[in-house]
Amino acid sequence: MSCVRLFQLCQNKKCIQLLQAFINKKILMKRIFFILISFSIFFYSCSxxxxxxxxxxxxxxxxxxxxxxxxxxxxxxxxxxxxxxxxxxxxxxxxxxxxxxxxxxxxxxxxxxxxxxxxxxxxxxxxxxxxxxxxxxxxxxxxxxxxxxxxxxxxxxxxxxxxxxxxxxxxxxxxxxxxxxxxxxxxxxxxxxxxxxxxxxxxxxxxxxxxxxxxxxxxxxxxxxxxxxxx
Structure with a gap:
């Protein structure tokens, strides 16, 4: 389900909080991905x-x-x-x-x-x-x-x-x-x-x-x- 669709379904404060948690999770996963890539380059290569x-x-x-x-x-x-x-x-x-x-x-x-x-x-x-x-x-x-x-x-x-x-x-x-x-x-x-x-x-x-x-x-x-x- 897309973020836009979730927002359309949200009619109360609790739902908005759930939507914010969903977005934060997406951002966190992207950060973890880039950190893993950085560690891979660090261990398998030299600057x-x-x-x-x-x-x-x-x-x-x-x-x-x-x-x-x-x-x-x-x-x-x-x-x-x-x-x-x-x-x-x-x-x-x-x-x-x-x-x-x-x-x-x-x-x-x-x-x-x-x-x-x-x-x-x-x-x-x-x-x-x-x-x-x-x-x-x-x-x-x-x-x-x-x-x-x-x-x-x-x-x-x-x-x-x-x-x-x-x-x-x-x-x-x-x-x-x-x-x-x-x-x-x-x-x-x-x-x-x-x-x-x-x-x-x-x-x-x-x-x-x-x-x-x-x-x-x-x-x-x-x-x-x-x-x-x-x-």
């Missing part, structure tokens, strides 16, 4: 504002990271990372943003992987939820290696040395890049994102469209379910 901390803070976080390494074993291909040097302009909504990095002395573009499903994972070494999902991402990269799939990790660490140090002890099985957060903002704009947190992941289909937007840390099966929809 990217922490990226702008000074170097001493970054170094302290890195020490903590090294003391609390990811428990799962990560299959290793190499410990290298590459710096993104050119970022293309944003196109139409849902179209991917191209970018370039140099690998083994040659320029490589994201668009070189056209025809493949691509997962971009933005993260940082100081973010516990980010580190938590690394073993799952590495395992997925290995499992789908023979398929038309490409995984790329993109660190937004303010200090590249933090990433370098982390990878010496926790190397990954997929391509790792580094950038200052500009690319993440472009992809958030494409996906309509408003939460300035990490990790954030984007799945690009074989036609170059951003088709999945993932906020917060996820388990392996959750990632696979979304990826397999587009393979």
């Amino acid at each position: 990217k504002k922490d990226v702008v901390k000074d170097n001493s803070t970054t170094e302290n976080k890195q020490k903590t990271t090294n003391e609390k390494k990811v428990d799962n074993t990560i299959t290793t291909k190499n410990a290298a990372y590459y710096t993104i040097k050119d970022i293309g302009s944003s196109g139409k909504k849902s179209d991917f943003v191209d970018f370039t990095w140099q690998e083994d002395g040659k320029d490589v573009k994201l668009s070189d992987n056209k025809g493949k499903v691509i997962l971009l994972n933005f993260w940082a070494t100081w973010c516990p939820p980010c580190r938590k999902e690394l073993p799952s991402l590495s395992a997925i990269s290995n499992e789908l290696d023979s398929k038309e799939f490409k995984m790329i990790g993109i660190s937004v660490d303010e200090n590249p040395e933090a990433l370098k140090s982390f990878l010496k002890s926790n190397t990954l099985s997929y391509t790792m890049l580094h950038e200052n957060g500009v690319l993440l903002e472009k992809y958030m704009t494409i996906a309509g994102g408003t939460e300035n947190v990490i990790p954030q992941s984007f799945i690009i289909d074989k036609n170059g469209k951003v088709v999945e937007y993932i906020i917060g840390s996820k388990e392996k099966q959750e990632f696979l379910k979304l990826i397999n929809k587009h393979l």
Whole structure:
């Protein structure tokens, strides 16, 4: 029954009080919903504002990271990372943003992987939820290696040395890049994102469209379910 209909039926003070209680209950339920969403983001992601901390803070976080390494074993291909040097302009909504990095002395573009499903994972070494999902991402990269799939990790660490140090002890099985957060903002704009947190992941289909937007840390099966929809 709608609020208007209830009001029409109300002819005395008691009924008006019941109507007010009904409205207050609706407002309370909405508040509880938004509180639960906020808690979910808090526990499964990190605020990217922490990226702008000074170097001493970054170094302290890195020490903590090294003391609390990811428990799962990560299959290793190499410990290298590459710096993104050119970022293309944003196109139409849902179209991917191209970018370039140099690998083994040659320029490589994201668009070189056209025809493949691509997962971009933005993260940082100081973010516990980010580190938590690394073993799952590495395992997925290995499992789908023979398929038309490409995984790329993109660190937004303010200090590249933090990433370098982390990878010496926790190397990954997929391509790792580094950038200052500009690319993440472009992809958030494409996906309509408003939460300035990490990790954030984007799945690009074989036609170059951003088709999945993932906020917060996820388990392996959750990632696979979304990826397999587009393979």
